[in-house]
Amino acid sequence: xxxxxxxxxxxxxxxxxxxxxxxxxxxxxxxxxxxxxxxxxxxxxxxxxxxxxxxxxxxxxxxxxxxxxxxxxxxxxxxxxxxxxxxxxxxxxxxxxxxxxxxxxxxxxxxxxxxxxxxxxxxxxxxxxxxxxxxxxxxxxxxxxxxxxxxxxxxxxxxxxxxxxxxxxxxxxxxxxxxxxxxxxxxxxxxxxxxxxxxxxxxxxxxxxxxxxxxxxxxxxxxxxxxxxxxxxxxxxxxxxxxxxxxxxxxxxxxxxxxxxxxxxxxxxxxxxxxxxxxxxxxxxxxxxxxxxxxxxxxxxxxxxxxxxxxxxxxxxxxxxxxxxxxxxxxxxxxxxxxxxxxxxxxxxxxxxxxxxxxxxxxxxxxxxxxxxxxxxxxxxxxxxxxxxxxxxxxxxxxxxxxxxxxxxxxxxxxxxxxxxxxxxxxxxxxxxxxxxxxxxxxxxxxxxxxxxxxxxxxxxxxxxxxxxxxxxxxxxxxxxxxxxxxxxxxxxxxxxxxxxxxxxxxx
Numbered sequence: 001x002x003x004x005x006x007x008x009x010x011x012x013x014x015x016x017x018x019x020x021x022x023x024x025x026x027x028x029x030x031x032x033x034x035x036x037x038x039x040x041x042x043x044x045x046x047x048x049x050x051x052x053x054x055x056x057x058x059x060x061x062x063x064x065x066x067x068x069x070x071x072x073x074x075x076x077x078x079x080x081x082x083x084x085x086x087x088x089x090x091x092x093x094x095x096x097x098x099x100x101x102x103x104x105x106x107x108x109x110x111x112x113x114x115x116x117x118x119x120x121x122x123x124x125x126x127x128x129x130x131x132x133x134x135x136x137x138x139x140x141x142x143x144x145x146x147x148x149x150x151x152x153x154x155x156x157x158x159x160x161x162x163x164x165x166x167x168x169x170x171x172x173x174x175x176x177x178x179x180x181x182x183x184x185x186x187x188x189x190x191x192x193x194x195x196x197x198x199x200x201x202x203x204x205x206x207x208x209x210x211x212x213x214x215x216x217x218x219x220x221x222x223x224x225x226x227x228x229x230x231x232x233x234x235x236x237x238x239x240x241x242x243x244x245x246x247x248x249x250x251x252x253x254x255x256x257x258x259x260x261x262x263x264x265x266x267x268x269x270x271x272x273x274x275x276x277x278x279x280x281x282x283x284x285x286x287x288x289x290x291x292x293x294x295x296x297x298x299x300x301x302x303x304x305x306x307x308x309x310x311x312x313x314x315x316x317x318x319x320x321x322x323x324x325x326x327x328x329x330x331x332x333x334x335x336x337x338x339x340x341x342x343x344x345x346x347x348x349x350x351x352x353x354x355x356x357x358x359x360x361x362x363x364x365x366x367x368x369x370x371x372x373x374x375x376x377x378x379x380x381x382x383x384x385x386x387x388x389x390x391x392x393x394x395x396x397x398x399x400x401x402x403x404x405x406x407x408x409x410x411x412x413x414x415x416x417x418x419x420x421x422x423x424x425x426x427x428x429x430x431x432x433x434x435x436x437x438x439x440x441x442x443x444x445x446x447x448x449x450x451x452x453x454x455x456x457x458x459x460x461x462x463x464x465x466x467x468x469x470x471x472x473x474x475x476x477x478x479x480x481x482x483x484x485x486x487x488x489x490x491x492x493x494x495x496x497x498x499x500x501x502x503x504x505x506x507x508x
Contacts, residue, residue: 016479018479026474030296031288031289033289036466036469042283044281045259045280047062047110047278048108048227049108049266050275052106053103054272056102057270058100058102058268059269060097060266060267060269061266062096062109062111063094063260063261063265063266064111065260074287076110076112081100082098083099083100084097093260107271144188148205151172151179151205152209154168155168155169155172162238165211166211170245174248212237215233215234217230218233219256219278219280220255221256221280222252228280230259230276232247233258235261280308284465285304289473290304302474303471303472318478319471322458324342324481325484326454327344327458328484328488335495336453338447338454339435339448340427345458347363351456352459356456364452366398367448371429388427391430435447
């Protein structure tokens with residue numbers, strides 16, 4: 001027994017010493033702040049190009065944002081086996097060009113840029129004069145021409161310059177309340193053109209009005225979106241400067257910034273099925289520290305060294321041990337009764353994707369409906385595996401129905417029900433129904449309530465900014481949590497709930 005205790009304490013000291021040593025090295029040698037200071041007004045935007053190469057020469061051209069002089073900018077290109085160069089085009093800005101002699105199969109190219117938020121807002125600024133544009137007559141059916149002319153007159157009467165004209169036009173075409181003419185034009189252009197009909201509709205109005213314009217492409221600054229498609233935009237000349245307006249009827253929430261401009265954002269020769277998507281993330285450490293982590297040896301681990309598209313996934317992976325430690329504390333020291341050990345951890349991760357109150361309501365509704373169907377299945381005397389598989393099917397159908405019903409009611413939060421782990425939900429329903437049969441409804445509800453309470457507490461800890469910062473930039477500190485779990489694993493004393501339970505015996 002003493003030998004096992006010595007081994008345990010030796011392992012705990014080794015784990016804690018390793019974690020503290022690596023953290024001190026990062027903080028002192030690499031300059032990574034140990035505590036998050038004030039919010040860093042810096043973003044990292046990563047463009048990922050994917051296409052299928054056809055076995056011949058490959059040349060990929062991607063629109064890049066112009067860089068301002070004397071601005072703190074970090075850019076990185078990941079293109080294994082490709083040559084890379086940049087060139088500037090008049091009126092469009094920089095273009096990144098990847099080239100290779102022969103490629104086949106699925107190809108991925110990465111371009112990453114990190115810079116201050118105020119510089120990011122002015123990425124697309126290019127000072128150039130506007131060409132003279134003569135008003136022209138746009139074709140189409142007679143009904144389309146009549147509707148366009150009616151809307152054009154309405155916008156001109158309530159505007160004084162190109163900027164206010166475009167503002168009036170956009171609100172009438174893509175606002176909440178649509179006139180009969182606007183609704184007809186939207187349906188007609190969508191049926192005739194398909195994807196990108198919004199840009200064609202705006203271009204026709206600007207050409208009719210004689211306003212100079214050019215195509216542009218934007219990125220939404222919202223790190224919760226994950227991979228996002230570029231947002232088509234139009235820049236118009238207001239007489240002094242170029243102003244940008246989004247050319248989409250609806251988009252995700254977040255600040256929209258101009259990334260680049262040009263008739264096409266991506267050109268691929270020697271491949272097909274090409275697409276580009278962006279991932280944005282707000283930096284919690286200075287850019288110098290992030291660069292130092294990327295260039296550090298492999299044994300200096302940090303999520304910040306990963307590509308932005310994968311960093312968000314690994315951020316959640318790094319938070320799982322935090323939730324596991326909270327569950328161990330709540331179960332072994334506090335005395336929570338739970339349905340399973342790590343179901344609350346996965347549930348807490350789901351809460352990070354959905355606002356807490358709607359998430360609790362959706363989970364409770366799914367659990368109640370799943371229990372109803374589970375009690376119905378119990379009458380069929382099925383074996384365990386087929387019964388759980390049937391629960392998975394039922395949960396899948398419930399999630400689909402829940403999403404469709406919420407969408408019909410105009411509640412987009414219901415579409416996020418897919419973040420709940422389906423198999424965990426099915427096993428939770430199965431275990432809760434067995435407990436209901438064996439120990440009664442009260443015991444089942446107590447354990448379900450304990451699981452939800454533990455998930456909420458784990459979620460509140462995981463969303464603390466300092467905890468999130470340590471998980472991203474100091475993942476070695478998870479070794480201290482491992483040491484704490486090992487120590488708690490040897491604890492056999494009273495739990496806090498038991499001290500309250502047996503308080504009357506102490507008085508007697």
